[in-house]
Amino acid sequence: MTTPPSSEETVPALSEGQRLLYTFTAPSQTMADLRRNASWWVPWLLISLVSIAFCVTLDKKIGWGQVIETQIQANPKSAEKMDKMAPEQREKVAKIQEMSARVMGYAAPVTTLLMLVVVAGVLLGVFNFGFGAKLRFSELMGVASYAYLPTILNSLLIILIMFFVEPDAFDIKNPLATSLGYFVPATLPFLKGMLGAFDVFTLWQVLLMAVGVSQLSKVKKGSAFATIFGLVLLVKLAGAVFASSM
Numbered sequence: 045m046t047t048p049p050s051s052e053e054t055v056p057a058l059s060e061g062q063r064l065l066y067t068f069t070a071p072s073q074t075m076a077d078l079r080r081n082a083s084w085w086v087p088w089l090l091i092s093l094v095s096i097a098f099c100v101t102l103d104k105k106i107g108w109g110q111v112i113e114t115q116i117q118a119n120p121k122s123a124e125k126m127d128k129m130a131p132e133q134r135e136k137v138a139k140i141q142e143m144s145a146r147v148m149g150y151a152a153p154v155t156t157l158l159m160l161v162v163v164a165g166v167l168l169g170v171f172n173f174g175f176g177a178k179l180r181f182s183e184l185m186g187v188a189s190y191a192y193l194p195t196i197l198n199s200l201l202i203i204l205i206m207f208f209v210e211p212d213a214f215d216i217k218n219p220l221a222t223s224l225g226y227f228v229p230a231t232l233p234f235l236k237g238m239l240g241a242f243d244v245f246t247l248w249q250v251l252l253m254a255v256g257v258s259q260l261s262k263v264k265k266g267s268a269f270a271t272i273f274g275l276v277l278l279v280k281l282a283g284a285v286f287a288s289s290m
Contacts, residue, residue: 060086067190067252074190075256082182084189088160091192092153098199099149105206106214108142108149114215118230163188167257170271177261187256191249198245234285241280250276
């Protein structure tokens with residue numbers, strides 16, 4: 045008697061193109077396919093290419109110096125510190141900040157990879173030790189990489205905006221009205237930071253990661269979403285506190 049094929053064997057393997065498409069249309073299929081093949085480098089490469097295009101457009105249409113100046117003026121404490129400096133010192137500090145921002149921008153492929161490693165590691169620890177899941181690091185690298193694909197849409201929308209907005213009106217932290225933080229004045233940095241941290245794209249990424257964890261383990265989707273959302277909330281809260289104190 046022949047043994048009937050398992051459910052995993054009867055599910056057709058997805059091509060890379062299908063996995064990318066299904067991330068937006070049927071994410072559960074993409075995430076489930078990571079059990080068969082946990083490859084993550086294609087989404088990382090696409091995210092990296094778009095991030096470089098973002099930096100090039102920013103360099104040409106807005107200017108890193110203008111980005112830094114806008115951020116300084118948006119923060120009363122930073123603006124006050126800069127105003128107290130001598131002109132030569134102020135120019136030197138601004139140049140250093142501009143160079144740092146440019147380097148960090150073009151290093152996005154590396155920093156994105158490091159971020160994905162950290163995210164995968166945190167998810168591995170939380171769900172394997174906290175929920176008794178039996179997830180593999182390679183699987184979670186795939187989950188994190190595909191979950192971050194919506195950042196491509198976010199970056200493309202911002203690139204489009206940069207072609208039409210005046211350079212001094214461009215706010216790199218809140219360029220799109222995709223969160224309540226967009227409508228909060230800069231005089232309330234903590235509230236603006238917290239509300240701006242949870243935009244449509246961030247929540248989308250959290251949902252995709254929850255789908256991935258649920259598909260690859262016995263953790264329920266709701267529990268996975270609540271856990272990941274809580275982790276993100278802690279990170280965003282720390283970031284908002286730090287930004288408001290600067």
